[in-house]
Amino acid sequence: MAATDSTAQTVKELERYKYGFETNIETELAPKGLNEDIIRFISAKKEEPEWLLEWRLKAYRQWLTMTEPTWANVHYPTIDFQDAHYYAAPRQKVAPKSLEEVDPELLRTYEKLGIPLREQEALAGVAVDAVFDSVSVATTYKKRLEEMGVIFCAISEAVKKYPDLVRRYLGSVVPPGDNFYACLNSAVFTDGSFVYVPKGLRCPMELSTYFRINEKNTGQFERTLIVCDDGAYVSYLEGCTAPQRDENQLHAAVVELVALDDAEIKYSTVQNWYPGDAKGKGGIYNFVTKRAACRGRNSKVMWTQVETGSAVTWKYPSCILQGENSVGEFYSVAITNNRQQADTGTKMIHIGKNTRSKIISKGISAGYSDQTYRGLVRIQPGADGARNFTQCDSLLIGDQCGAHTVPYIETKNPTARTEHEATASRISEDQLFYCLQRGLNPEDAVGLIVNGFCKEVLQTLPMEFAVEAQKLVAISLEGSVG
């Protein structure tokens, strides 16, 4: 798309949810239901070592003793965990060794999603791991990255090729028993990405995973683990879409980040799972646990999320700031329209001295949707000189939606300083009139103003995705302006 096209024009050309198509491909499915045999089945499919199977089973047994959390401000019918397939994979005779061997139907799917996987067509400077239902189907630029010492592959592959690294870090940030969904994920996770950036290397490419749920009646339980060794840097982006269906589907992912001394991880998400239709039928339940451990001195983790999809979102990307001078940042744009519900925010746990955190959250509620920012800032007694700054702004569009702000701020150190500000209002009529007077139509005017409202967050995205995200912001609000 030519860069000259204005956002407004592009918005018109796009369908409301252009990723709603389905790929017809032969799929291998595990039988419906969840039990130890299914877990053994998944583990066997992935040819996993014994320790991992044991790890999964232990998590499963613990999960059986847990109950679903109910504290979030989201409402949905009880999920029947037995009524889903926990493994779905495109049937391939032999595992593809290179992109040339990948089923062309799959390549076409990703092309349609705007993610060409053939390297000559792919975005230069962005390596992609494509996860289709339960398996990673392709990873681009793998060779080039390997030469530099960067490991970027499916986690199932990493289990085989780098067992020591995986065993050392898996579950070290989000232990299996952390919460109901993380525990479920630990038992049944299928695929996801693994990244290891060696000491001192600034990974020159953006790494990206594109998650696609295709099969009906499945859940997606990916697991991502990113380790940045001393002085290393990586920028990682995940995107997600799913076909338009009337049934709800569960997505319960776990993402663990580990930043060692002087390491920096930038993790960006553009979450655009199918949100359900205007009446609230269908859509993804997005129950995700994302957490970063800033273990090293001067380490830094930056979460950016643009959340426009899913019927229900429950997600709190967090930072445990252990290392002295470590920094955690959370930038979020969440847009809910129609009947969507989102309960999202972050946790910043300050443990080390002079740790700093910054939270910028922009919530936009429209239609009949409900959105909650839920955040925790905790300053532990040892966190001398810790600093937190939080800014949460909510914009309400229409008088049938809800916007809620629920921050928890716990301070146990007198030398720490925390600042929290939150506002809620609707789009100013003065701004709207100003835009209309200059000839913009109301929908474009709202798109423009909302993009301005989100600017501070959107500009933290890698350039390649910032434009896409801006368009997404405008599209997500379509139909919300009367």
Add this chain to the structure above:
Amino acid sequence: MTALSLVTVTEAAQAATPLTDAALTALRNEGLTAFTAHGLPTRTHERWKYTRVSPLAEVSFIAAPATGDADVVRTAEGQALDVPGALRLVLVNGRLRTDLSDAAALTQAGISVQTLSDAIAADAAAVRSGLGQALALADNPFVALNTAALSDGLVIRVAATTQASTPLHLLWITAPTAGAAVLVQPRLLVEIGRGAALTLIESQTGRDGDSLTNRVSDITLADDARLTHISLHNDSRQARLLTALQARIQRGAVYDGFALTLGGALVRADLRVELLGPGAEARLNGAYAAGTGQHVDTTSFIDHAAPHCTSAQTLKGVLDGTGRGVFQGRVNVRRVAQKTDGHQLHKALLLSRGAEVDTKPELTIFADDVKCSHGAATGELDEDALFYLRARGLDADTARSLLIEGFLDDVVELVADEPLRDALTAKIHQWLESRS
């Protein structure tokens, strides 16, 4: 968690003061049932997340005796607010002592002051309708317990259009019995008629000794009524004080509240304010200081249930030693409440290691044409300001005291009336003196 002794004492109180009115008797029973069913709140109750009351289960409470000595007033006076000219009503262990009160307080034109039991005897239905229901018994165990014990306390009614020229000062004195923990559960009903105005001052004081004061206030403001409500919590260092206030504010009425908390081992204020008619306004400002062994919790819920209402809440706290401060504030804007203006601010100063503050300001908004905000900040004294003062020749302690005083006085400025402001700043000053 069950707290047997609280139940036993309350049951005894019920037996000792039978009510003839069936509705109120039923309400009492409802309260007792709710309390026994739910027991003491634990930290899994969101609203009690930061305040532990489970140790109450270990205490053996007795009913507070009717204490006779006039001496109690002298001790209390040192702790209470000093507002010259205010008409004073003294309540010892929840019971009005006319012998110790200003006689004029009971005979003002347009202002009726009765003990709760007299008010019930005169018109039980009127008392019943004055009891708020915003703090539902099932969710508020201490309100349930207080309701179960309903008999001690006071009813103040200001007739329509009456402009009370003199403030009323309620001096609550908790007088423990040596060697035992007393339970005091008074109830205060305040009804301000249409277009009427009153300034109500409350000082909670107490003598040394183990006690639990569980006080509930029900406040009703009719259209265009105005209540200036100043409260001081300055109980003894062992005292536990749980207060709950539910206020219903009608069209055009203004509730202007300010609470200062300085004394008490455990002080918890539950504030529930409902803005029920256009133009209603609530201010819930306050300041607190907590040193070693003190826990001060303000939990508020401001419900915008009508359009064009305003609420503002600024609370500042100073935490010293191992003192702990809690602020949980929720502003709820219902779908009908367009044009709401709601603002909330909490600032805390931590003076020492071991001090802790937990803040949870919360906005729940269901209308779009609103201006709502909240802010929260915690930190230590500003080093630059300290240095500035020292560069002007002040010693470090004086400089710190001055800054702390300034930090708290700043919020007292929100009280419009000067004598009231002076009374509050005098107490803050007294606290600072006692600290050094």
Add this chain to the structure above:
Amino acid sequence: MALIEIRNLHASVEGKDILKGVDLVIEPGKVHALMGPNGTGKSTLSNIIAGRDGYTITEGDILLNGQSLLEMEPQDRALAGIFLSFQYPVEIPGVATSTFLKAAINARRKAAGDGEIDAMEFLKLVKAKAKELGVRDDMLKRPVNVGFSGGEKKRAEVLQMALLNPRFAILDETDSGLDIDALKVVADGVNALRSPDRSFLVITHYQRLLSYIVPDVVHVFAGGRIVRTGGPELAQELEAKGYADYTGAAA
């Protein structure tokens, strides 16, 4: 035919009458000045012409080239050629001025059935106009009106006017908050836009601006309507005598 014709316009806000029978005819190419005491409804008139919500038109009509504007949405009036230079230009955080200008230009091009403006062409155009008006390049990158000084805001308004080529421009108190240098720059910018098919309504309290933008016709506005009309000399007279003669009409 007149470019703009306002006929016996009556309007109220929340039941309060503000405009009480405004009659005004502006021919193409003419500059009219509307002068009068504060608080008499001058800004109300400009807002109503631009189509702002919140006013009730109780009587009368506003015609642009003989077509009534009253049923038109604000953006359609803008596309038809109405431009309002706001007395208090609103800040739009996060939206770069250049992005905003491009969106406004493209809205016009789209209405005219043209494609979007080419990025290079746009930049060239904006930079040239910006230079003429003393609008620095960095202002184009900053969010719309955010952190602009009073003078910068007014210059940015005139820049928008220059880029959007209106048929009829209303300058609402464009001189307020401007020092003499800024005033000259703004006036030069406006004068450069004067053309036989474009008309202006300059609303001002002071004669000062009219020394630089010399009007063809001057109206005195008081008490919700035009009470006197004359040539440029009327502005001089008002400067000398003040509005005392007219404040009675407002009562």
